[in-house]
Amino acid sequence: MERAEAERKLFESEYRFMEIVWEWEPVRSMELARLCLEILGWKKSTCFTVLKKLSDRGFVRNEKAVVTAAVTREQVRKRESEAVVDRSFGGSLPAFVTAFLSERKLTKEEAEEIRTMIERAVE
Numbered sequence: 001m002e003r004a005e006a007e008r009k010l011f012e013s014e015y016r017f018m019e020i021v022w023e024w025e026p027v028r029s030m031e032l033a034r035l036c037l038e039i040l041g042w043k044k045s046t047c048f049t050v051l052k053k054l055s056d057r058g059f060v061r062n063e064k065a066v067v068t069a070a071v072t073r074e075q076v077r078k079r080e081s082e083a084v085v086d087r088s089f090g091g092s093l094p095a096f097v098t099a100f101l102s103e104r105k106l107t108k109e110e111a112e113e114i115r116t117m118i119e120r121a122v123e
Contacts, residue, residue: 029065
């Protein structure tokens with residue numbers, strides 16, 4: 001994996017950490033450590049190690065012991081979903097949708113929501 005790509009990817013534990021940041025921001029770093037202990041079972045040192053790594057990679061800001069997200073949940077989801085489509089389906093969105101729907105039926109509401117999304121994307 002290229003360094004630039006690795007810097008944009010969140011591993012599972014990092015994503016769970018980011019979920020806490022998104023939920024509680026702005027959050028003081030000691031409060032974040034308490035939340036990580038309560039929610040993830042992490043020691044303070046683990047929390048601060050992940051905080052430093054994600055700060056260095058541009059996912060969070062830690063200014064004067066107050067942590068905020070530098071990227072939105074939607075930005076991360078977009079990157080992750082694009083990576084899955086690129087890696088597993090050669091960048092083909094129709095191939096991804098075909099695989100996703102091969103064993104699953106959509107409700108009428110889901111189908112209508114997807115139609116609306118497609119119409120917006122085409123315009």
